Amino acid sequence: MTAATVTAPLALARRLGVGAGVRHTLTLAWRSLVQIKHNPMELLDLSIQPVMFVLLFTYVFGTAISGSPGEYLTFALPGIIVQNALFATMTTGFGLNNDLTKGVFDRLRALPIARWAPLAGRILADTVKQAWSVSLLIGVGAILGFRLGNGVLGLLGAFALLLAFSLAAAWISVLVGVLVSEPDKVQIFGFTVIFPLTFTSNVFVPTDRMPGWLQHWVEVNPVTILADALRGLLVGGPVVGPAIQAMIWAVALAAVFAPLAVRALRRRV
Amino acid sequence: MTYAIRAEGLVRRFGATTALAGVDLAVPSGTVYGLLGPNGAGKTTTVRVLATLLAADSGHATVGGYDVRRDAHRVRQLIGLTGQYASVDEALTGTENLLLIGRLLGLSRADARARARELLARFQLADAADRAAKTYSGGMRRRLDLAASLVGRPQVLFLDEPTTGLDPRSRNDLWDTVRGLVTDGVTVLLTTQYLEEADQLASEIAVVDHGRVIAQGTPEELKAKTGGQVLAIRPADPADLATVVAIAGEAAAASPEVAQSTVTVAVNGPGVLPAVVRRLDDAEIPVAELALRGASLDEVFLHLTGHRAEPDAPTGDDTPSGADLERTPA
Numbered sequence: 001m002t003a004a005t006v007t008a009p010l011a012l013a014r015r016l017g018v019g020a021g022v023r024h025t026l027t028l029a030w031r032s033l034v035q036i037k038h039n040p041m042e043l044l045d046l047s048i049q050p051v052m053f054v055l056l057f058t059y060v061f062g063t064a065i066s067g068s069p070g071e072y073l074t075f076a077l078p079g080i081i082v083q084n085a086l087f088a089t090m091t092t093g094f095g096l097n098n099d100l101t102k103g104v105f106d107r108l109r110a111l112p113i114a115r116w117a118p119l120a121g122r123i124l125a126d127t128v129k130q131a132w133s134v135s136l137l138i139g140v141g142a143i144l145g146f147r148l149g150n151g152v153l154g155l156l157g158a159f160a161l162l163l164a165f166s167l168a169a170a171w172i173s174v175l176v177g178v179l180v181s182e183p184d185k186v187q188i189f190g191f192t193v194i195f196p197l198t199f200t201s202n203v204f205v206p207t208d209r210m211p212g213w214l215q216h217w218v219e220v221n222p223v224t225i226l227a228d229a230l231r232g233l234l235v236g237g238p239v240v241g242p243a244i245q246a247m248i249w250a251v252a253l254a255a256v257f258a259p260l261a262v263r264a265l266r267r268r269v
Numbered sequence: 270m271t272y273a274i275r276a277e278g279l280v281r282r283f284g285a286t287t288a289l290a291g292v293d294l295a296v297p298s299g300t301v302y303g304l305l306g307p308n309g310a311g312k313t314t315t316v317r318v319l320a321t322l323l324a325a326d327s328g329h330a331t332v333g334g335y336d337v338r339r340d341a342h343r344v345r346q347l348i349g350l351t352g353q354y355a356s357v358d359e360a361l362t363g364t365e366n367l368l369l370i371g372r373l374l375g376l377s378r379a380d381a382r383a384r385a386r387e388l389l390a391r392f393q394l395a396d397a398a399d400r401a402a403k404t405y406s407g408g409m410r411r412r413l414d415l416a417a418s419l420v421g422r423p424q425v426l427f428l429d430e431p432t433t434g435l436d437p438r439s440r441n442d443l444w445d446t447v448r449g450l451v452t453d454g455v456t457v458l459l460t461t462q463y464l465e466e467a468d469q470l471a472s473e474i475a476v477v478d479h480g481r482v483i484a485q486g487t488p489e490e491l492k493a494k495t496g497g498q499v500l501a502i503r504p505a506d507p508a509d510l511a512t513v514v515a516i517a518g519e520a521a522a523a524s525p526e527v528a529q530s531t532v533t534v535a536v537n538g539p540g541v542l543p544a545v546v547r548r549l550d551d552a553e554i555p556v557a558e559l560a561l562r563g564a565s566l567d568e569v570f571l572h573l574t575g576h577r578a579e580p581d582a583p584t585g586d587d588t589p590s591g592a593d594l595e596r597t598p599a
Contacts, residue, residue, distance in 0.1 A: 035358070038361065104356050107352070110322060
């Protein structure tokens with residue numbers, strides 16, 4: 001009888017070290033990034049859309065709003081970077097929902113890997129994509145005449161602030177990704193929420209050009225606050241005030257949505 | 270006899286529905302054990318509990334001697350899981366899918382690559398190794414899925430409806446693979462809706478209905494319980510149905526069923542068919558169809574539970590992911 005393969009429990013590791021979890025996270029991030037190779041559309045999403053936004057807004061609205069495309073670019077580019085970053089957070093929920101509905105998430109969870117690695121790997125990969133988009137936007141902006149007011153330090157600060165805020169906002173995306181029944185609904189959510197949210201900020205149009213009632217909202221909109229902070233870091237002007245406010249927003253978003261998202265995920269799987 | 274899987278009194282509720290109402294299992298090491306039942310019987314929920322994906326509300330289970338709750342991480346080092354739905358990453362190539370699993374299991378880059386190549390060759394996927402899995406056919410995806418669950422050389426393999434939606438040839442290939450695994454000493458827990466599949470592969474079967482194991486035994490034992498075979502009689506004139514029911518019932522000493530102008534009755538001896546034919550002839554009832562066939566899952570069910578298996582009944586596995594796993598492709 002071949003039955004005696006499991007006579008006694010084998011000597012297996014009882015739990016995982018943090019180092020192993022980090023390795024799993026890196027491997028899963030690799031997986032998310034390799035996907036791009038087979039889905040060139042995603043690369044277009046990551047690259048062409050932001051560039052198109054910069055070009056369209058600069059040349060179509062630039063003169064009307066700021067007097068010249070060059071001046072408008074200085075005003076709008078930091079905000080466009082914010083808008084792009086918020087849209088990019090939706091990829092986290094989209095990919096997560098895809099994994100959940102297709103059964104990939106179950107396969108991963110049945111492996112002896114860190115429980116947090118699938119989510120962390122995804123967020124890490126999305127952060128890399130985020131960095132790519134921001135670099136591209138700054139690069140295109142530079143070609144069109146955008147000049148950094150605070151040098152490399154300001155740029156790094158902007159990067160850091162943007163990533164911190166995106167990581168916090170990604171929890172909203174995770175929550176949506178867990179709650180909806182199919183990936184496309186994550187995108188629908190993204191468009192219906194992020195579009196109005198970013199357009200009712202001072203990203204594209206200065207606050208004082210809007211109707212009075214709208215100005216009240218624009219001033220407290222976190223997108224305005226983050227855009228102001230990025231303007232300060234990339235172009236010049238006040239930094240500390242808006243940066244602190246943006247960080248408070250980030251902490252608040254994470255504090256509310258991270259537990260909700262994790263709870264929803266536990267309930268779903 | 271050692272048991273690779275043991276479960277005692279597993280209960281799991283989803284809201285108002287009870288998916289598992291006390292499941293007991295004892296799966297001997299190195300065998301294929303079939304979990305047979307209709308959609309929503311609780312098969313997938315059972316597998317998810319045993320594969321550490323879902324916590325039972327009560328009861329406990331061990332895999333390879335380890336408790337699936339307290340020692341989940343150890344259990345995961347022993348098992349492989351292949352769902353009803355190919356759970357490979359469709360955006361990755363076959364090679365990349367297997368590399369991903371290999372790397373997550375701690376293999377070196379070179380070892381993971383070698384293992385991927387070996388498995389792709391074994392499952393006739395070498396030619397498609399560098400194509401995205403979304404371009405694969407259903408059978409190829411299922412093979413890749415199975416390969417992915419074998420990367421870590423599991424001792425216990427869960428196959429959740431592995432052949433649902435496969436064409437007969439792919440199904441036979443998969444059956445051969447499963448037999449090969451058992452030869453290598455792997456224990457396989459297979460869920461299926463098809464009696465034939467359980468019959469072909471499993472040395473023991475548990476019939477599951479409404480979250481309970483309602484019968485357990487070898488395929489032969491189970492089929493013996495239903496008489497093994499079923500006689501189907503369709504009279505040329507539906508007006509004769511009542512007479513046919515009476516004749517069949519008397520000859521087989523069992524209560525016949527009527528559906529779609531056809532009378533079916535469990536056959537429990539060699540004398541039944543000739544007796545029925547003789548009496549039909551005596552009564553001068555013209556018959557459009559008369560057939561002796563193997564007991565179907567339906568008939569095993571009917572016999573064991575007193576009700577027919579209803580694939581469209583509300584499922585007990587009605588969680589979002591559970592529902593996905595148990596859905597039958599159109």
